[in-house]
Amino acid sequence: MAQQAYATETDNGGSGPERRTPGLRRLWDRLTRGWRGDRRIWRRGVVLAVFALLLALVMMARSHIPNVVGNLGSLIETFLPWLGLAVPVLLLLALVRRSATALVAVLLPAVVWLNLFGGLLFDRTGPGGDLTVATHNVNAGNPDPSGTARDVAASGADVLALEELKASAVPTYERALAPTYKYHAVVGTVGLWSKYPLSDVAAVDIRLGWERAMRATVTAPGAQVAVYVAHLPSVRVKLEAGFTARQRDRSADALGSAIAREPLENVVLLGDLNGTMNDRALNAVTSQMRSTQGAAGSGFGFSWPAAFPMARIDQIMVKGAEPESSWSLPRTASDHLPIAARVKLATPGD
Structure with missing residues (x-):
């Protein structure tokens, strides 16, 4: 009976644990519901993690990519900001794959991109000038x-x-x-x-x-x-x-x-x-x-x-x-x- 009363109180908007859980925490719980207790989350998604690390490496070492063949280095540098679009794609795939390894790896290209272009996301215009x-x-x-x-x-x-x-x-x-x-x-x-x-x-x-x-x-x-x-x-x-x-x-x-x-x-x-x-x-x-x-x-x-x-x-x-x-x-x-x-x-x- 005590358990039933507790459930009723929670369902009716009481002060139980479900009521106190913040919205972001509830969202995270839904996304990771199938992860808990899964020991394979660190073994899955290795390929995704490799792609994420390669993406970060390309952005960090872009100046070392040679122009000998087809001016590849300049081509990448010209469209460099667009490489950031790969980050949310990799993030989504990591969530679908339920891979903690891939999720951690995706953080690296995200940080590199923000370091390169994060400042452009803000308005830097001023009122002065001659x-x-x-x-x-x-x-x-x-x-x-x-x-x-x-x-x-x-x-x-x-x-x-x-x-x-x-x-x-x-x-x-x-x-x-x-x-x-x-x-x-x-x-x-x-x-x-x-x-x-x-x-x-x-x-x-x-x-x-x-x-x-x-x-x-x-x-x-x-x-x-x-x-x-x-x-x-x-x-x-x-x-x-x-x-x-x-x-x-x-x-x-x-x-x-x-x-x-x-x-x-x-x-x-x-x-x-x-x-x-x-x-x-x-x-x-x-x-x-x-x-x-x-x-x-x-x-x-x-x-x-x-x-x-x-x-x-x-x-x-x-x-x-x-x-x-x-x-x-x-x-x-x-x-x-x-x-x-x-x-x-x-x-x-x-």
């Missing part, structure tokens, strides 16, 4: 160049860089952007529009044989800024050749050398680099500049392809200047998303 800059690969086949120009001009950017300018479309961009930007310069397939005076405009040799990079001095309020605009060669993923990027890599080295020789303190790089900040092939550039998205953005800021962004290959980087905020702009008729940033300029005496 200069707003934007960049957009407008796509040579853009069916609406005037609409694209109006869209990016509406961003409020003081300085705007455009890449992949088709010669026949340049007059359209010039007309559409003229009401907003008093100064502009076009070199080859890249261009720079500015609300502030431009000077010392010149092509930057990135070892292509044609002009896809430029430099100009922007005389902004309180400081001069060296602005580089670049469109590095495209990369391709081919079954027979892997991640083909040799030409892009040579151009990145040349661009990095040009920026290293820059005498001005404030340097801003705008453009489509066809590579992410994680890609070792861009070390000549990334080793001396900061990404505005990594320092002052919100999220990963993927910019390509516009329909379903998977990688941030469009970049805004700074040297001397300090990133204050970074964001993506609404989609245009291009296959890339435009991106923008606000930076604080170093002034004489800082």
